[in-house]
Amino acid sequence: MNRKTASLVLAIALVNGISAQQPAGSDSSIAHAKKILLQTRMRKDTLGSLIPLRDLGIAFYLAKQYDSAILYFKEGLNLAISRRQYYLELHDFRPVLNNNFFLLGNYTAAMEISVDGLARAEALNNPERIAHFKGVIGYILMKQGKLVAAKQYFIDFLKLATGLHNKLLEAKGLFYLADLSILEKNYANAISYIHKAMTVFDDPKTVLSINKNEQLAYANNKLAEVYAQMNDLPHSLQYSLTAIRISEQNIQWINRYDMARYYVNGGTTYNRLKQYQQALSLLRKGLSISKEPMYMECIQDADEQLSIAFASLRNYDSAYAYHLRFTQVRDNIMAENNQRVLLEKETRYKMEAQQRLQDAALNRQKLWKDLSICIACASILIAWLLYKWYSLRQRNHFQAALNMQQQENLRATISAADRERKRIADDLHDTLGSLLSATKLKLSAIEETGTMPGQEKEDLKEVLALLDEAMQEMKNIAYNIMPATLSRLGVIAALQSLFNRISHQSVIHINYTTYGFTERLHETVELGIYQVVLEAMNNIVKHAHARNGTVQLVRYERHINITIEDDGRGFDALRENTVGNGLNNMQSRTKNMRGTIDIDSQPGMGTTIIIEIPYT
Missing domain, CATH: 3.90.20 (Hemagglutinin Ectodomain; Chain B)
Structure with missing residues (x-):
């Protein structure tokens, strides 16, 4: 039974008088809980059956009859849901069911219980329960190796705890992140989180529902485990001894399982440091505490370390005796684990079969x-x-x-x-x-x-x-x-006459060539070509400040190509505001003849105009 399971279940049992009246998990406690449940059912007090169902489930749990415990806890959960007893649902039945599933290693069922609980808590807008179930879901994901997803749930848990001003939950969130960092082998982060949790307990304004020293002892022991994994044995021993000292000074508040674990961990570190007499002293105390409620895992670890210590001190009889008991306890734990595995497999198979039907x-x-x-x-x-x-x-x-x-x-x-x-x-x-x-x-x-x-x-x-x-x-x-020349002789002669007049009246020299014009074109085409070229020449004379110009007309099978070039000052053809009326008139006339016009010009680089006019 882990620390979380033992403390939660025993606390619930103590509140309801089970462990105070009968030995935990005894037949008499089960019979007593059954009697109370029967009385409520005879009175047909459905709502009154909730507490007896919870107590009977706890009695079976302590008796290690986990299937019966799950049965009664589920019945109580369904009843609490149907009667809208949300407090019992969220604070009692779902947490104890989770503990059963954790113990059996059935994280699938635990996840289902927690996800439904989170949805209920969110619907009720209960931040404390939202934080609880987010922490449980993160813990399950961490156990399944889904560390990235788990980290996000732990961060959400810590934010909720901070918003609630709940220092206990805040410290718990930091411990969650520390455990996650240990799995990631990021020991520096783990140590940082644990120290932050310890400062929460050291704050004199912090008011906790449990003794602060219990949490401080737990934090010191966690630091001891981290440093042990880092092979920093002096620091590990220092924190182990601090945890033991705090627990001895506050023995009435310290969980017995935790205290046993502190002694065993300290003894293990002494063994690794080859200080075997000191190891024997701590391991015997840990073993003595573990035997009272039979903390089998602590007994196993204590027997193993005692065997190592006695063997190192050449006390082979004692070493053999403890080793023999270690193997027996280990075998018992393995057998119990195997039984749990089988039960888990059977439960999982039934749930998976049902889930497959539902999924289908x-x-x-x-x-x-x-x-x-x-x-x-x-x-x-x-x-x-x-x-x-x-x-x-x-x-x-x-x-x-x-x-x-x-x-x-x-x-x-x-x-x-x-x-x-x-x-x-x-x-x-x-x-x-x-x-x-x-x-x-x-x-x-x-x-x-x-x-x-x-x-x-x-x-x-x-x-x-x-x-x-x-x-x-x-x-x-x-x-x-x-021009009269255009009507009488055609566009070729008219353009030649135009260029002669321009060269005579200005300093511009025009180089004029034509190809393929063996016969005249249609009157409208000739007029359009003349007007386009005339507009271009007017621009050259008025604006380009050119010295030379070139005009070339080429007649192809289906179109006429006109190329007009000058060595003038040019302009930025990409800017719309630089296009004047002359160029607009050229574009309009070219478009009217179903032709295309391409103007290429840059400041200081002259201007080139290429026009293509189709004709049939």
Whole structure:
């Protein structure tokens, strides 16, 4: 029986008068508990049966009849749950059932009891019981080797204990973490946790429900065990002797099992230090205490260490006697453990069989439920996708129609503008140009007659000069609107004329080449190409400050490629605010011809424009 089991069960038994009236686990105590239970049942006092059921379970537990103890504890637990006696459920029945399952090594059943208890405590918002069951679950996980998960439960336990201002629970959480650190072989952390627990007990403001010295003795013994595992025997012995001294000074408060363990641990350390006389003294005291309630594990360890001590002192008769008894106790413990293992296996088999049936039923229910949810979710998803697809299709269709309409409107606008430009250019050239030419002829004829006075003749010369200037400007305007060369000779010749005029009027040299233009293009295509190139050349002349430019037109089977380059100052083509009206006009006209335009430019690196226009 471990320390936790012994102290808890004996405390419950003492409260209810079992161990005070009869020897623990005796037939008379079982008979007495059965008699009380029978009386309550005869009175049909269902609620009154709770305490007798608990007492009878404890009596069977102390008699080591664990199957009967579990039977009555379970009956009491179910009754407490049905009658909503949550205090008895959470404080009595679930803890004692856990102790039975721990003793049998049935951690699966203990986990089930604790998980259900945690859920009940959380539903009742009982922080103290939440902490209790989190600690138990962490302890089970630690025993199963699941150290990471166990650590999280212990940390939660410690946080709850701190929030409750319960120093006893806080120290218990630190001991949990110390045990975990020992298993991880992180002895430094284990020592740190134990010392923190000891400071809790040393605090003069700490008020505990049990004697502080009992916990301090336990902490010192735990430190002794840690240092023993570290092979630091002097420190281990120091803490063992401190635990023994505290327990001897507070013997009325110290658990007998703990006191026996302190003496045996101290004697074991003396043996390892080869101080055999001191070891014999402590081991005999530990053995004497262990025999009173028959702490078999302590007796086994004490006999083994006494055998070692006597053998080292060459007292072979005593060594043999203790060794013989050690083997007998060990065999008895092994037999009892084997019996426990068999009982555990049988219990586990029954529980697993029942669990498999329950799991199968739950899986079927879960499968149908999941299937229904999946079908519903799939239906909703399909409906949503169909709606989104239809909406997207309608939106795309509308957008395509809108784009097409915008393109048609743009083409119509540009075509109308081009026709109007051509009409204005023709009117300027044919009508206004003819009138200006006729006017000049008339005025020139008047000048040639020589009948005008000198001053009037000078004024007439000025008028003729102004008229010449107006005619030239009219020609320039008409040429920019729609050059006559474009209509008569085509875009190749019109562009050559444009580049000649630019080179004549500025310092820019234009290198112009064409390939594949053996015949003229459609009028609208030629006009579009001319306007795009004209916009590009205007940008070069006005903004680029270039010295040289290159224009290349190549006619392929299905498209025309136009490349325009200059060595000017360039601009940041990636920034939208750097694109002016000229480039926007180029892009609009290219788009109107269903073409593409690519502008590559960087400050100080010049500009390259590549345009591709399809045609059939």
